[in-house]
Amino acid sequence: MDSNSSLRPTVFASLFTALIIVGGYLSFPLPFSPVPVVLADFFVLLSGLALGAAWGGVSVGFFLLLGLIGLPVLAGGAAGLPVFFGPTGGFLLGYLAEAVLAGFIARRGRPCLWKDLTAVVAGFTVLFVLGVLWLHFSLKLDWPKTLAAGLLPFIPGTVIKAIALILLIRPLRSLLARLSGQ
Template identity: 35%
Template sequence: MNQNSKFSVRDICYAGLFAAVIAVMAQISIPMPLGVPMTMQTFAITLAAVVLGSKLSAIATLVYLLLGAVGVPVLANFSGGIDKFVGPTGGFLISFPIMAYIIGLGVEHRDAFKGAFPVAVVVGTVVNYIVGVILFVIVAHSTVSVAVSACVLPFIPTAIIKAVLACVLGLNIRKRIPGVKKA
Protein backbone atom coordinates (compact mmCIF):
# COMPACT_ATOMS: atom_id res chain seq x y z
CA MET A 1 0.00 0.00 0.00
CA ASN A 2 1.17 3.55 -0.61
CA GLN A 3 2.80 5.29 2.35
CA ASN A 4 0.40 8.24 2.28
CA SER A 5 -3.14 8.02 3.63
CA LYS A 6 -4.81 8.04 0.21
CA PHE A 7 -5.42 4.84 -1.68
CA SER A 8 -4.19 4.54 -5.24
CA VAL A 9 -6.19 2.95 -8.03
CA ARG A 10 -3.86 -0.03 -7.69
CA ASP A 11 -4.68 -0.30 -3.95
CA ILE A 12 -8.41 -0.18 -4.67
CA CYS A 13 -8.02 -2.88 -7.34
CA TYR A 14 -6.06 -5.12 -4.96
CA ALA A 15 -8.71 -4.66 -2.26
CA GLY A 16 -11.46 -5.53 -4.74
CA LEU A 17 -9.53 -8.53 -6.02
CA PHE A 18 -9.05 -9.90 -2.53
CA ALA A 19 -12.69 -9.24 -1.61
CA ALA A 20 -13.51 -11.45 -4.60
CA VAL A 21 -10.97 -14.09 -3.52
CA ILE A 22 -12.59 -14.19 -0.06
CA ALA A 23 -16.03 -14.55 -1.66
CA VAL A 24 -14.87 -17.45 -3.83
CA MET A 25 -13.07 -19.20 -0.97
CA ALA A 26 -16.15 -18.83 1.24
CA GLN A 27 -17.97 -21.19 -1.09
CA ILE A 28 -15.62 -24.02 -0.20
CA SER A 29 -17.66 -25.07 2.80
CA ILE A 30 -18.15 -28.24 4.81
CA PRO A 31 -21.26 -28.28 7.03
CA MET A 32 -20.64 -29.11 10.68
CA PRO A 33 -23.13 -30.55 13.21
CA LEU A 34 -23.74 -27.43 15.32
CA GLY A 35 -24.19 -24.96 12.46
CA VAL A 36 -20.71 -23.45 12.09
CA PRO A 37 -19.38 -24.62 8.70
CA MET A 38 -15.73 -25.21 7.96
CA THR A 39 -14.88 -22.79 5.16
CA MET A 40 -11.84 -21.43 3.41
CA GLN A 41 -12.69 -17.85 4.43
CA THR A 42 -9.99 -17.75 7.11
CA PHE A 43 -7.45 -18.97 4.56
CA ALA A 44 -8.46 -16.11 2.26
CA ILE A 45 -8.42 -13.54 5.08
CA THR A 46 -4.93 -14.63 6.12
CA LEU A 47 -3.76 -14.62 2.50
CA ALA A 48 -5.13 -11.10 1.99
CA ALA A 49 -3.44 -9.90 5.18
CA VAL A 50 -0.07 -11.36 4.22
CA VAL A 51 -0.19 -9.99 0.67
CA LEU A 52 -1.79 -6.59 1.30
CA GLY A 53 -0.77 -5.72 4.85
CA SER A 54 -2.92 -4.39 7.66
CA LYS A 55 -4.97 -1.51 6.29
CA LEU A 56 -5.64 -2.72 2.78
CA SER A 57 -6.52 -6.27 3.87
CA ALA A 58 -8.93 -4.89 6.48
CA ILE A 59 -10.55 -2.79 3.74
CA ALA A 60 -10.78 -5.79 1.40
CA THR A 61 -12.43 -7.75 4.18
CA LEU A 62 -14.85 -4.90 4.94
CA VAL A 63 -15.81 -4.72 1.26
CA TYR A 64 -16.53 -8.45 1.31
CA LEU A 65 -18.62 -8.13 4.48
CA LEU A 66 -20.54 -5.10 3.20
CA LEU A 67 -21.42 -7.01 0.03
CA GLY A 68 -22.65 -9.88 2.17
CA ALA A 69 -24.57 -7.58 4.53
CA VAL A 70 -26.55 -5.98 1.71
CA GLY A 71 -27.56 -9.39 0.43
CA VAL A 72 -25.06 -10.20 -2.29
CA PRO A 73 -24.57 -13.98 -1.99
CA VAL A 74 -20.85 -13.88 -1.21
CA LEU A 75 -20.95 -15.48 2.24
CA ALA A 76 -20.65 -19.23 2.78
CA ASN A 77 -23.10 -21.37 0.80
CA PHE A 78 -23.88 -18.45 -1.52
CA SER A 79 -25.73 -16.62 1.24
CA GLY A 80 -25.97 -12.99 2.17
CA GLY A 81 -27.98 -10.60 4.27
CA ILE A 82 -27.64 -8.78 7.55
CA ASP A 83 -29.21 -11.73 9.38
CA LYS A 84 -25.95 -13.68 8.85
CA PHE A 85 -24.16 -11.18 11.08
CA VAL A 86 -26.46 -11.80 14.03
CA GLY A 87 -26.67 -15.57 13.60
CA PRO A 88 -24.47 -18.30 15.10
CA THR A 89 -21.56 -17.54 12.74
CA GLY A 90 -21.89 -13.75 12.88
CA GLY A 91 -19.03 -13.27 15.34
CA PHE A 92 -16.61 -14.92 12.98
CA LEU A 93 -17.70 -12.64 10.15
CA ILE A 94 -17.58 -9.50 12.31
CA SER A 95 -14.05 -10.28 13.46
CA PHE A 96 -12.60 -10.83 9.96
CA PRO A 97 -11.38 -7.22 9.49
CA ILE A 98 -9.72 -7.29 12.93
CA MET A 99 -8.10 -10.62 12.12
CA ALA A 100 -6.82 -9.26 8.79
CA TYR A 101 -5.50 -6.08 10.39
CA ILE A 102 -3.61 -7.95 13.14
CA ILE A 103 -2.04 -10.44 10.72
CA GLY A 104 -1.20 -7.62 8.31
CA LEU A 105 0.60 -5.74 11.10
CA GLY A 106 2.64 -8.84 11.77
CA VAL A 107 3.82 -9.13 8.19
CA GLU A 108 4.58 -5.40 8.03
CA HIS A 109 6.73 -5.56 11.17
CA ARG A 110 8.30 -8.97 10.73
CA ASP A 111 11.79 -7.59 10.11
CA ALA A 112 11.71 -5.09 12.99
CA PHE A 113 10.33 -7.54 15.54
CA LYS A 114 11.48 -11.11 15.15
CA GLY A 115 8.57 -13.40 15.77
CA ALA A 116 5.96 -10.68 15.14
CA PHE A 117 4.57 -12.41 12.10
CA PRO A 118 3.78 -15.85 13.59
CA VAL A 119 2.51 -14.22 16.79
CA ALA A 120 0.23 -11.97 14.74
CA VAL A 121 -1.17 -14.95 12.83
CA VAL A 122 -1.95 -16.74 16.11
CA VAL A 123 -3.39 -13.61 17.76
CA GLY A 124 -5.53 -12.78 14.71
CA THR A 125 -6.89 -16.32 14.64
CA VAL A 126 -7.54 -16.36 18.39
CA VAL A 127 -9.42 -13.04 18.13
CA ASN A 128 -11.54 -14.61 15.38
CA TYR A 129 -12.34 -17.55 17.63
CA ILE A 130 -13.06 -15.42 20.71
CA VAL A 131 -15.50 -13.09 18.94
CA GLY A 132 -17.07 -16.07 17.15
CA VAL A 133 -17.56 -18.01 20.39
CA ILE A 134 -18.99 -15.00 22.22
CA LEU A 135 -21.67 -14.36 19.61
CA PHE A 136 -22.39 -18.09 19.26
CA VAL A 137 -23.00 -18.31 23.04
CA ILE A 138 -25.35 -15.32 22.91
CA VAL A 139 -27.28 -16.30 19.79
CA ALA A 140 -27.49 -20.05 20.41
CA HIS A 141 -28.12 -19.63 24.15
CA SER A 142 -25.21 -21.98 24.60
CA THR A 143 -22.56 -22.54 27.22
CA VAL A 144 -18.97 -21.55 26.54
CA SER A 145 -17.89 -25.20 26.63
CA VAL A 146 -20.47 -26.17 23.99
CA ALA A 147 -19.47 -23.16 21.88
CA VAL A 148 -15.78 -24.05 22.09
CA SER A 149 -16.62 -27.66 21.19
CA ALA A 150 -18.69 -26.49 18.19
CA CYS A 151 -16.69 -23.48 17.03
CA VAL A 152 -13.05 -24.04 17.96
CA LEU A 153 -11.89 -27.58 18.68
CA PRO A 154 -12.91 -29.18 15.36
CA PHE A 155 -11.27 -26.34 13.45
CA ILE A 156 -7.82 -26.22 15.07
CA PRO A 157 -6.05 -28.77 12.82
CA THR A 158 -7.34 -27.20 9.60
CA ALA A 159 -6.74 -23.68 10.96
CA ILE A 160 -3.07 -24.51 11.39
CA ILE A 161 -2.79 -25.97 7.89
CA LYS A 162 -4.67 -23.03 6.32
CA ALA A 163 -2.55 -20.48 8.20
CA VAL A 164 0.75 -22.06 7.16
CA LEU A 165 -0.32 -22.41 3.51
CA ALA A 166 -1.70 -18.85 3.38
CA CYS A 167 1.49 -17.45 4.88
CA VAL A 168 3.82 -19.34 2.55
CA LEU A 169 1.73 -18.54 -0.53
CA GLY A 170 1.09 -14.97 0.60
CA LEU A 171 4.75 -14.13 1.18
CA ASN A 172 5.60 -15.46 -2.28
CA ILE A 173 2.81 -13.45 -3.90
CA ARG A 174 3.75 -10.33 -1.90
CA LYS A 175 7.28 -10.43 -3.34
CA ARG A 176 5.96 -10.46 -6.89
CA ILE A 177 3.18 -7.90 -7.06
CA PRO A 178 3.94 -4.29 -7.84
CA GLY A 179 3.05 -1.55 -5.40
CA VAL A 180 3.18 -3.67 -2.26
CA LYS A 181 5.96 -3.08 0.23
CA LYS A 182 8.21 -6.11 0.10
CA ALA A 183 8.32 -8.19 3.29
Protein backbone atom coordinates in the same frame (compact mmCIF):
# COMPACT_ATOMS: atom_id res chain seq x y z
CA MET B 1 1.06 10.38 -6.62
CA ASP B 2 0.18 9.10 -10.07
CA SER B 3 -3.11 7.36 -10.82
CA ASN B 4 -1.41 3.96 -11.16
CA SER B 5 0.02 4.07 -7.64
CA SER B 6 -3.39 4.79 -6.12
CA LEU B 7 -5.16 2.28 -8.36
CA ARG B 8 -2.93 -0.70 -7.56
CA PRO B 9 -3.88 -1.11 -3.88
CA THR B 10 -7.55 -0.80 -4.84
CA VAL B 11 -7.16 -3.52 -7.45
CA PHE B 12 -5.27 -5.77 -5.01
CA ALA B 13 -7.93 -5.23 -2.31
CA SER B 14 -10.66 -6.07 -4.85
CA LEU B 15 -8.85 -9.23 -5.87
CA PHE B 16 -8.62 -10.31 -2.24
CA THR B 17 -12.33 -9.57 -1.82
CA ALA B 18 -13.00 -11.95 -4.72
CA LEU B 19 -10.76 -14.60 -3.16
CA ILE B 20 -12.61 -14.27 0.16
CA ILE B 21 -15.92 -14.75 -1.67
CA VAL B 22 -14.60 -17.87 -3.42
CA GLY B 23 -13.32 -19.13 -0.07
CA GLY B 24 -16.79 -18.70 1.40
CA TYR B 25 -18.34 -20.70 -1.41
CA LEU B 26 -15.95 -23.52 -0.53
CA SER B 27 -18.15 -24.22 2.47
CA PHE B 28 -18.56 -27.57 4.18
CA PRO B 29 -21.37 -27.74 6.76
CA LEU B 30 -20.82 -29.75 9.92
CA PRO B 31 -23.86 -31.70 11.17
CA PHE B 32 -23.23 -30.75 14.80
CA SER B 33 -22.44 -27.05 14.31
CA PRO B 34 -23.99 -23.98 12.72
CA VAL B 35 -20.45 -22.92 11.75
CA PRO B 36 -19.27 -24.41 8.44
CA VAL B 37 -15.70 -25.15 7.48
CA VAL B 38 -14.67 -22.49 4.94
CA LEU B 39 -11.57 -21.20 3.23
CA ALA B 40 -12.69 -17.58 3.54
CA ASP B 41 -10.76 -17.15 6.80
CA PHE B 42 -7.57 -18.21 4.99
CA PHE B 43 -8.02 -15.49 2.36
CA VAL B 44 -9.07 -12.94 4.97
CA LEU B 45 -5.84 -13.51 6.86
CA LEU B 46 -3.83 -13.56 3.63
CA SER B 47 -5.27 -10.16 2.70
CA GLY B 48 -4.08 -8.66 5.98
CA LEU B 49 -0.63 -10.25 5.69
CA ALA B 50 -0.17 -9.22 2.06
CA LEU B 51 -1.85 -5.81 1.98
CA GLY B 52 -1.43 -4.57 5.54
CA ALA B 53 -4.01 -3.47 8.06
CA ALA B 54 -5.63 -0.70 6.02
CA TRP B 55 -6.00 -2.37 2.62
CA GLY B 56 -6.60 -5.81 4.13
CA GLY B 57 -9.37 -4.20 6.17
CA VAL B 58 -10.75 -2.57 3.03
CA SER B 59 -10.90 -5.91 1.20
CA VAL B 60 -12.70 -7.61 4.10
CA GLY B 61 -14.94 -4.59 4.69
CA PHE B 62 -16.04 -4.65 1.06
CA PHE B 63 -16.77 -8.38 1.32
CA LEU B 64 -18.87 -7.79 4.45
CA LEU B 65 -20.69 -4.86 2.84
CA LEU B 66 -21.60 -7.01 -0.17
CA GLY B 67 -23.02 -9.66 2.15
CA LEU B 68 -24.84 -7.08 4.25
CA ILE B 69 -26.64 -5.56 1.26
CA GLY B 70 -27.87 -8.97 0.19
CA LEU B 71 -25.43 -10.30 -2.37
CA PRO B 72 -24.89 -14.05 -1.80
CA VAL B 73 -21.18 -13.83 -0.96
CA LEU B 74 -21.12 -15.24 2.57
CA ALA B 75 -20.45 -18.88 3.42
CA GLY B 76 -22.45 -21.16 1.17
CA GLY B 77 -24.02 -18.23 -0.70
CA ALA B 78 -25.76 -16.74 2.33
CA ALA B 79 -26.48 -13.01 2.56
CA GLY B 80 -28.28 -10.30 4.44
CA LEU B 81 -28.58 -8.80 7.89
CA PRO B 82 -29.98 -11.95 9.55
CA VAL B 83 -26.71 -13.78 8.85
CA PHE B 84 -24.80 -11.06 10.68
CA PHE B 85 -27.04 -11.47 13.72
CA GLY B 86 -27.13 -15.27 13.49
CA PRO B 87 -24.79 -17.73 15.18
CA THR B 88 -21.92 -17.04 12.76
CA GLY B 89 -22.09 -13.25 13.08
CA GLY B 90 -19.13 -13.15 15.45
CA PHE B 91 -16.98 -14.91 12.90
CA LEU B 92 -17.96 -12.32 10.28
CA LEU B 93 -16.99 -9.50 12.64
CA GLY B 94 -13.88 -11.52 13.46
CA TYR B 95 -12.87 -11.51 9.80
CA LEU B 96 -12.40 -7.76 9.90
CA ALA B 97 -10.48 -7.88 13.18
CA GLU B 98 -8.40 -10.81 11.88
CA ALA B 99 -7.25 -8.99 8.74
CA VAL B 100 -6.55 -5.69 10.46
CA LEU B 101 -4.66 -7.19 13.41
CA ALA B 102 -2.59 -9.54 11.25
CA GLY B 103 -1.83 -6.74 8.81
CA PHE B 104 -0.80 -4.42 11.61
CA ILE B 105 1.58 -6.98 13.12
CA ALA B 106 3.04 -8.34 9.89
CA ARG B 107 3.62 -5.05 8.12
CA ARG B 108 5.36 -3.12 10.92
CA GLY B 109 9.02 -2.78 10.02
CA ARG B 110 10.82 -5.41 8.00
CA PRO B 111 8.91 -8.62 7.37
CA CYS B 112 10.30 -11.75 9.02
CA LEU B 113 9.14 -15.28 9.73
CA TRP B 114 8.49 -14.68 13.44
CA LYS B 115 6.45 -11.57 12.77
CA ASP B 116 4.38 -13.41 10.16
CA LEU B 117 3.89 -16.34 12.52
CA THR B 118 2.80 -13.99 15.31
CA ALA B 119 0.42 -12.24 12.91
CA VAL B 120 -1.14 -15.54 11.82
CA VAL B 121 -1.60 -16.78 15.40
CA ALA B 122 -3.00 -13.41 16.53
CA GLY B 123 -5.34 -13.23 13.53
CA PHE B 124 -6.78 -16.69 14.03
CA THR B 125 -7.01 -16.08 17.79
CA VAL B 126 -9.07 -12.92 17.45
CA LEU B 127 -11.29 -14.64 14.86
CA PHE B 128 -12.07 -17.55 17.17
CA VAL B 129 -12.45 -15.40 20.30
CA LEU B 130 -15.06 -13.19 18.64
CA GLY B 131 -16.72 -16.08 16.79
CA VAL B 132 -16.97 -18.40 19.79
CA LEU B 133 -18.16 -15.65 22.15
CA TRP B 134 -20.90 -14.64 19.70
CA LEU B 135 -21.87 -18.29 19.18
CA HIS B 136 -22.06 -18.83 22.94
CA PHE B 137 -24.32 -15.84 23.58
CA SER B 138 -26.45 -16.10 20.44
CA LEU B 139 -27.35 -19.77 20.94
CA LYS B 140 -27.17 -19.69 24.76
CA LEU B 141 -25.05 -22.84 24.81
CA ASP B 142 -22.97 -23.95 27.75
CA TRP B 143 -19.22 -23.59 27.25
CA PRO B 144 -18.42 -27.24 26.45
CA LYS B 145 -21.09 -27.28 23.71
CA THR B 146 -19.94 -23.89 22.42
CA LEU B 147 -16.34 -25.04 22.14
CA ALA B 148 -17.43 -28.31 20.53
CA ALA B 149 -19.46 -26.41 17.92
CA GLY B 150 -17.26 -23.37 17.29
CA LEU B 151 -13.64 -24.16 18.06
CA LEU B 152 -12.47 -27.73 18.55
CA PRO B 153 -13.42 -29.16 15.14
CA PHE B 154 -11.65 -26.27 13.43
CA ILE B 155 -8.24 -26.58 15.11
CA PRO B 156 -6.69 -29.13 12.69
CA GLY B 157 -7.76 -27.15 9.62
CA THR B 158 -6.58 -23.91 11.19
CA VAL B 159 -3.13 -25.39 11.79
CA ILE B 160 -2.97 -26.48 8.14
CA LYS B 161 -4.12 -23.04 6.99
CA ALA B 162 -1.51 -21.36 9.22
CA ILE B 163 1.30 -23.45 7.74
CA ALA B 164 0.09 -22.70 4.21
CA LEU B 165 -0.08 -18.97 5.00
CA ILE B 166 3.47 -18.92 6.34
CA LEU B 167 4.74 -20.75 3.25
CA LEU B 168 2.79 -18.54 0.84
CA ILE B 169 3.18 -15.02 2.21
CA ARG B 170 6.81 -14.29 1.30
CA PRO B 171 6.49 -15.25 -2.39
CA LEU B 172 3.14 -13.43 -2.56
CA ARG B 173 4.61 -10.24 -1.11
CA SER B 174 7.43 -10.46 -3.62
CA LEU B 175 4.95 -10.85 -6.47
CA LEU B 176 2.81 -7.94 -5.27
CA ALA B 177 5.93 -5.75 -4.97
CA ARG B 178 6.95 -6.61 -8.55
CA LEU B 179 3.42 -5.88 -9.80
CA SER B 180 3.52 -2.55 -7.94
CA GLY B 181 6.85 -1.66 -9.53
CA GLN B 182 8.69 -1.54 -6.19
